[in-house]
Amino acid sequence: MTSTYDADNIFAKILRGEIPCHKVYEDDIAIAFMDVMPQSDGHALVVPKSPSRNLLDADPAALAAVIPLVQKIATAAKKAFEADGISIQQFNEGAGGQTVFHLHFHVIPRYEGVPLKSHGRDMEPDDILAAHAEKLSAALKGGK
Ligand code: AMP
Numbered sequence: 001m002t003s004t005y006d007a008d009n010i011f012a013k014i015l016r017g018e019i020p021c022h023k024v025y026e027d028d029i030a031i032a033f034m035d036v037m038p039q040s041d042g043h044a045l046v047v048p049k050s051p052s053r054n055l056l057d058a059d060p061a062a063l064a065a066v067i068p069l070v071q072k073i074a075t076a077a078k079k080a081f082e083a084d085g086i087s088i089q090q091f092n093e094g095a096g097g098q099t100v101f102h103l104h105f106h107v108i109p110r111y112e113g114v115p116l117k118s119h120g121r122d123m124e125p126d127d128i129l130a131a132h133a134e135k136l137s138a139a140l141k142g143g144k
Contacts (some may be wrong), residue, residue: 003053003093011047011102022133025073025140029065030071034129034136035106039116042081042109042132046070053069053101054092062103070105072140080139083109087116 006012013019016034021033024044035043046069050062074086089106091097099120108116 004131005053005057006047006101007051009100009102010106011045011100011104012051013073015047015049015102018077022129024133024136025053025069027069029062030069032079034124034133036124036129037108037122038108038124038129038132039119040081040108040110040114042077042083042136043075044077044107044136046073046105046107048101048103052103054091054096054098055090058130066105070107073107073136076136076139077107077109079142081109084112106135 010019014021015031021031023031023033028049030046030048032044032046035045046066046096048058048062048066050059052058052062054137070088074088077083078086087106087108087110089108090104091099097119110116
């Protein structure tokens with residue numbers, strides 16, 4: 001089993017602009033974009049620019065820097081998607097549920113009594129992802 005960072009992972013390619021994404025936010029610390037297989041409408045990913053496989057090998061300073069952005073995206077997502085709550089998920093290694101080996105945080109709008117769709121199963125149509133990205137971007141620009 002490998003446990004080193006592979007710079008050819010799909011999120012590293014998104015960070016380098018080699019493949020597209022539905023981006024909602026970017027700064028020096030991280031990028032945020034829509035998950036292509038959302039578990040709920042508005043499911044976004046926050047991906048730090050600093051390379052690590054996951055939380056286990058991350059620089060603590062990079063973790064500290066990214067959490068305020070996770071909070072910012074979560075606050076905007078709750079507003080944009082009129083959610084009752086937000087789940088933050090973060091998986092570590094295959095046994096921990098991780099499928100893309102560059103650290104990321106899932107920000108998932110939740111509704112009372114509504115279960116999550118399966119993790120990484122159904123691909124959302126591009127036009128819906130684009131509309132959700134626009135909604136989330138607008139909430140981010142409007143502040144809290
Ligand atoms: P995990 O590594 O298990 O935390 O999950 C990786 C997540 O990335 C899954 O929810 C996938 O739906 C999502 N995903 C995979 N490829 C892409 C992509 N190119 N753009 C956006 N999301 C992706």
